[in-house]
Amino acid sequence: MNAEAIGGVFSAAHQEFTGWSARLWRPLGEITTAVARPAPGERVLDACCGAGASAIPAALAVGPGGVVHGIDVAEGLLEHGRREATALGLDRLRFVNADVLDWRDDSPYDLVQCAYGVFFFPDMDAGGRRLAGLLRPGGRFVVTTWLRDGMARLVPIGVAAAAPERPELAEHLGGANPSERVDTAEKVRAWLSSLGLREIRVEQVQFTQPLHPDDAWPFFLSAAMRGFVEGLPPDAVDRVRARFERGLREAGIDTLDGSSLIGMGRLPG
Structure with a gap:
């Protein structure tokens, strides 16, 4: 999907996405920030x-x-962030609806952080270099990705559930997930090094929780998998849901595994 399509999917998913914030996204965001360690006065x-x-x-x-x-490209999600930032009086936080790969500012950043976003870039290497290029010399680049055999286990089940309604998805069955390029500590370290970063370290975070059957479909709709059902008639969506829930049962998945890797490197200088 291109940036416009990704933005449309996640904007449509804003209700389900933010419904998972307290259980998933906010804790992992807090942990990402704890590793990145933004300091007072930094950009x-x-x-x-x-x-x-x-x-x-x-x-x-x-x-x-x-x-x-x-x-971010998802205006629906940004609106939630703006409301929370306003409630907290965070006028130093500005949310912008844009493709971050086209983003420019007048001054370099002390820290660039990207949680669960790099595998959506059309070219992950070029996108990573673009973000690292926005740093000042000595600035930090922090990336958070899914750990192998965790969250990515859900994607093939989602694809298989939707493929009978969307035949074009069949080519993705058994195919590589872009997140697999950065799903081990060694891969994250190598990728950050390929961007020209130094002093690289990678932290592994274990983060799991029960996945009740009633929560599985809202999670599907909160994620990029939502794009599999956008535009389908209600009866087709119901069939995808039934297959997805059956696929989870057959795979014995009753846990949402958000275990992650957080890598950090510095721009030389």
Whole structure:
């Protein structure tokens, strides 16, 4: 999907997405920010910020003298972030509806962080270099990705559930998921190094919770998998839901595994 299509899917998913914020996105955003450690007065870019799960903690950390720009293509999610930032009095946090790969600002950033966004870039390497290029010399680039055999286990089940209604998805059955490029500590370390970063470290975070059957479909609709059912008639959506829930049962998946990797590197200089 291109940036416009991704923005449309996640804007449509805003209700389900933010319904998962307290259970999933905000805790992981807080952990991302804890590893990134934005300091008072710093300038921060939060790429693919969604509803602000890591942008809001970053704005709290940089204090009144700092600046945080949260950039995302999903206006529906940004609206949630703006409302929360306003309620918290975070006027140093600015949410912008834009493709972050086209984003430019007058001054470089001390920190660029991107939680669960790099595998949506049309070219992950070019996108990573673009973000790293927005740093000042010595600035930090932080990326959060899904750990292997965790969240990615759901995607093939979602594809298989939707493929009978969307034959074009059949080519993705058994295919590689872009997140597989950065789903181990070694891969994240190598990828950050390929961007020209140094002093690289990678933290592994274990994060699991029960996945009740009634919560499985709202999670499907909160994620990129929603794009599989956009535009389908209600009866077709019901069939996809039944297949997805059956697929989870057959795979023995009753846990949502959000275990993640958080990698950080510095731009030389």
